[in-house]
Amino acid sequence: MTSPSAPTAPHAPSLDLGGRTALVTGAAGGIGRACALRLAAAGAKVRAVDRDAEGLEALAARSGPLAGTLEAHVLDLTDLDAAEQVAAGTDVLVNNAGIQLVRPIEEFPPEVFHTVLTVMLEAPFRLVRGALPHMYGQGWGRIVNISSVHGLRASAYKSAYVAAKHGLEGLSKTAALEGAPYGVTSNCVNPAYVRTPLVEKQIADQARAHGIPEERVVSEVLLQDSAVKRLIEPEEVAEAVAYLCGPQASFVTGTSLVLDGGWTAH
Template sequence: MTSPGIPPVPGLHGRTALVTGAASGIGAACALRLAAAGARVRALDRDGDGLAEVAGRARGLPGAVEAEVLDLVDPDAAERAAAGADILVNNAGVQLVRPIEEFPPEAFHAMLTVMLEAPFRLIRGALPGMYARGWGRIVNVSSVHGLRASAFKSAYVTAKHGLEGLSKVTALEGAPHGVTSNCVSPGYVRTPLVEKQLADQAAAHGIPAERVLADVLLADSAVKRLVEPEEVAEAVAYLCGPHATSVTGTTMVLDGGWTAH
């Protein structure tokens, strides 16, 4: 039995998936999608209430979602948490929109810790078990900002560019052991992370908040709408499934044509 709107995907029964930033947005959609595919999903986030809500939504799916409260600012804890995962989805992210000369150095450091160092430590913790089992799937939720830059996002763009590189190195090292590593790089997605930056974007660009979506977020996209979290989750599920064994070291882009320019 599956929940309405979440069709089953074969191939992940008996697999353990770890999804970070799973209390909302893309992470929640990925956790539910992988549970629909039969995986036991360990959902990590610092938002315990959000995790509990996602776990409740997973009832009745072929797999399960188990909530684990964890703050990725502790890389040691992140590495320990990754042990035993067959599938790792590095999704957790934060955003701050400021000009470089006004960007707080402590915020820059914290954002790189969550979005680049923590994925490295999670991968480091997961790989020994994946290598021992001869199978593993690592999906790094990057962004169009891993491929293109935007003004006022120095930390986010830096972290996502680094994540793209880390993913490729992991693919090269993991290939002899049956482990794939890829990025999924969407444009702007309908998530709390995007909604929270509207006021900052308006201030940085000197425009009213109601103009941010059309004039800033979707200005470079040929498809003039936000990406839905479920679209990203479908890409993640494909990369973890049985038909993607030769897909590694690459980036699946869901940017509405942004990078076609």
Template structure:
């Protein structure tokens, strides 16, 4: 089968990239492409984890397309939307993880290479809800950034969402209802050094989301971006451990002094917190929320 191009276990390995050294690289690090380290796991600060969902969302009878559904934010979104009654198409490279979710009754596994743009568009047909979540990261100075890698990231994170939405819109327009939620980032609102492709892609996704909001409004279709800061995902936890080992500092210092240096609220975001906002945007109570970019970043973007 074809595969989603995702960093991490089971993903397609991208071309190797140069790794800048020194403190500038440490300050620029983000969520992908770091091997597991040997340092002890970062402590898990208290996070609000409600016993039951707070948003009143009923998605019975709706079909949701969720990319990057095997882990992290995508997995949390798939679980939350399924809990609200949606039939979820679980799109990812990790067939084993998708099968595990399907065995739990969460949804239908779709093992798909999202950079196969025709296939991505076809897979989204008939969806009432689209959650564009799949993405990768590469950290390198502009002068060292491999051009093929830059093109790959834009293909996965801008062209693929365009084709997915293009495939879903006819059905949404016909029904007079649709929800598109693009998992952007604080880096869709701000920039960081050494992340040229990622920042470019997220800013492009922001613009595309707003265009769809304008075009879809008359058809009952909303389009919004969710902009998380650093989320506690397996990729982030491996990154923390690797950087702690590489630089000889405790994991809690990597979190507080590097990842969250510009974030007043000094904890990682839980994937379920992002998923709760996504569920709200997919529900009836958010019918007038359209063309928005909603930070979930502990006031990072306010600084």
């Protein structure tokens, strides 16, 4: 049996974000980069936020026409006040930035646990807090939180990441309840393993944690519970984000859009 290949890029459904400002965190690479490009292609003025200045520069300098614009904002999300400020005036907020460390709980550095929760849960709270006044004022807004299958399930050796993603799910639902009277939706997108630098680093970490070669990690660890035996492409996640920003998803809020290849069907 051969592994399924990633689909060819479909014709993107119509999405018009002309005149809208979108903020994407972790935009220098992976899912964030794909989301920034997708929203800019739909006409949005995209605030691309990341601590990776070189990656943002490469994103902003990419070739090819975009209906919207890409505006680089170099920012470390552990600066929570700055995170809240940069979100002011945004119509679409995509909380994507994430970090990962794979260690057993008894070996997990407490300072890293704190940093993961700061970047992946407290910063999204501050970003939402900064964005909501403008969204409420105009009666429209879209909050999309890039969660994970680990927002719904746990895996060993990922205490900080799993805790942060579970917390993000709760934050997203609360924002959905509060935002509904103002035309603001809040949802999570929950991919399994995406072909990103973060996952590539995990492969090495998981190999050490499980004591197996890296080439066995993808098939025996990452894709063990997935019915579809391949990694997800960042552009597939970006299309899910685009869907949630479109008019056809105006009644979709407080939920999790799961892209896990059947992982949670078990």
